[in-house]
Amino acid sequence: MNKLIEMSEIRKTYTGKRYVLDGVDFSLEKGEIAAITGESGSGKSTFLNIVGLLDSFTEGTYLFDGAPVYKNRLNSYYKQRAADIGFVFQAYCLIESISVQENILMPFMYNDKPVNKSLYAQMDELLNELNITALKDKKVALLSGGEKQRTAICRAMIKKPKLIIADEPTGNLDEKNAELVISAFKKISDLGTSVIVVTHNLHLSFGAEKVYALEKGSFRLC
């Protein structure tokens, strides 16, 4: 089986009255890049949270890497989050009080992957690729928005997850650095990591095989 994500008839409501997601069907192959666009409040973040096993859904079926995701057992998916999913949040979500390096390596506290010389070499390579090598020991609180964004991308990519979920990953970047990020995502998808990118800028669609528009709680393939 090559499908990493298979979602069928996913519905989500917070109030019990209005459905934020109303019958979403979504699938993603391993190593595939999907771009999602949509207006503010269209349910993009809710969708990403459900895909990333951060939030539960109300109805529907969801298979992650072939295994069913149960809507009421959200707390038991921390191992999948630790090993298989990397997040790039729109608000960066970095720990401000510690260094770039500490932030990037933080996910390794919670997964089974080894912390060794090759990991540090890999981190250096990624930092170089994203042009933030000089910031390695700097506190995150002292970084600019673009630098934080690239640090967050580095943190998501370093553990080589099965899936990267990126919410506006180039939102705070200039054209040159945006290109660097797009190239890094393409590179990692070639190695088998699937990527879901939310973007408002469709011309930066990251070379996505599929581009979806989220409208009225369901997807439309563009």
Next chain:
Amino acid sequence: MLRKIAFYFRHLMLMSSVNKIRLILTSAGIFVAVFLFPAGIIVSESYYNERLKIVGETAEYTAVISSPENNNDIKESLSEIVSQTPVKDIVTSDNVPVLSVPVHGSTYLTVMARFHGITRTNMILPIICDEGYLPEKAQLVEGRFISSNDLAENSPVVIIDEFTAELICPDESAVGKSIEIGGKTGGSSTAQDNGEEMQKIQAQIIGVVKNSYVSEQRRLSLKRDLDNIAESNIFTEVSVYCPINMISEWFPDSAVQSFFIYSFDNSKDYEDFADKAEYMSLLNAKKGGAFDISTREALISDLEKELSNTKSLLNFIMTVLCVISGISIMSVTFFSVKERISEIGIRKAFGASKVDIVFQFIFEMLIIAFFVSVTAVCLAYYCCKGAEIYLAEKLFISFKVNVSLYKLALPVAVGLIEALFSSFVPSIYAANIKVTDSLRFE
């Protein structure tokens, strides 16, 4: 694997110190509770250990009988219950001057001797301290002890301690020198007692024994008096030991107060004696002639009871302090959780379980508590050490820090337990924060 564990804990240790305000507030809370505890333990333990040491060093199977009145009745009563009196000690009720030397202008140092008459040639000598009249197993520094010949021939010989020797024969050995009771000694000037010339008695010093705890205390008191010379004369008291019959020969008119020290070879005889003496004391009490019986066990038991009461008081104060500081630490941890909601969300998003979050908050608090507690204990210890020096040098009070490592480990354990309990509820609260809510938190 070890590398991974080291990485995990290094990160948590880093996190425990990144928030300076939390670090300071938590440290202050733990420090207040923990510092007073070892300080109290060190002071009380040292005080009682010193006293227990004095009592503990007294001769085994020895009982002291004392009565403020009616000596003949005591003698009669005791003669009924003992056939032999291994050590009998009689103390003069008044001190006798043995030395008077000018130390500053018109100020004189007058050394008063309390004479103890002894009946046996063993090394048990009486000392008087706060706990009462104690028989101490003395250590001979030089010379010899009183022999059976001295007792039989009523030789005018005496034994003194190092403190007395230092006073009456400075810079030379005291053994072989003569002591002039009520008069001059070894060529020193003559002592006067309110202008009246006392009867001069010559006695030869035959031995010097190691200072008792009481002698050390008197040495400090004398140092204080000499450092703060006022107009009046300085007096100090020393102990002199002589054959018992010399007491009545040297001081025929002295009002003699009696203490009797009985020592036995085995516990059976000793317990038998103590039981009978106690019974006799009760009988005599009805006639108004009770006497006190002090045994080593009774003194130790009294001290231990006193120590236990002090400990209870300390524990109560400590518990109150722990509760107060525990509440403050809990508040600080709650504040910290609220401040770190976003971090909790990030960690959960990247795979931290509820247990990881609980463990992180508790571990951070334990790390702070450990370092603060160890610092507080060290500081308390060195403060007490400082107090020991200050008391001896400035106030001339003998206080020796004497506490076991185990007792010092206790406050560290209390600090850790306090940190564990006070951070537990906030940690559970942190672990239960919904990940999507915390990621939205700014």
